[in-house]
Amino acid sequence: MLAILLSLSTVADVHTSNTCQSRGCVETDPVFGRHPSPGRLWAESAAITGVEIYGLHATRKKRVLKWAVRLLVMYEVEEHTRWAYLNTHVCEKGCGPR
Numbered sequence: 147m148l149a150i151l152l153s154l155s156t157v158a159d160v161h162t163s164n165t166c167q168s169r170g171c172v173e174t175d176p177v178f179g180r181h182p183s184p185g186r187l188w189a190e191s192a193a194i195t196g197v198e199i200y201g202l203h204a205t206r207k208k209r210v211l212k213w214a215v216r217l218l219v220m221y222e223v224e225e226h227t228r229w230a231y232l233n234t235h236v237c238e239k240g241c242g243p244r
Contacts, residue, residue, distance in 0.1 A: 148202060148216060148219055148220070148223070149199045149202055149219075151223045152195060152198060152199065152219055152222060152223050152226075153195060153199075155222075155223045155226035155227045155230065156191050156192075156195045156226050158226065158227065158230035159191070159226040159227075159229045159230040159233070160187050160188055160191045161230075162229075162230045162233035162234050162237070163187060163229075163233055164184045164187060165233070165237055166233050166236055166237045167181065167182075167184075169237055171233075171236060171237070173187075177190070178190065198218070198219055198222060201215045201218075201219075202215055202216065202219060
């Protein structure tokens with residue numbers, strides 16, 4: 147269930163980021179740079195999400211580590227959801243190059 151939430155929140159974040167960039171906004175995540183291509187956003191986000199999902203699977207029987215990884219993934223779900231929400235509102239108001 148957590149892997150599904152992580153995947154959906156990542157898709158929402160990347161989609162809204164691409165939409166905003168097509169309207170003149172810039173990416174604020176230093177991992178991607180200010181003007182990443184849509185392909186780069188999708189590929190790197192998919193790779194990072196894949197590693198996080200693998201971490202969920204690989205640590206499922208290790209009690210302490212399992213909960214640490216789950217907390218990290220829950221934090222990532224919250225972050226992606228929040229950024230998707232903020233991207234949507236920034237795009238509605240409009241933005242130019244900064």
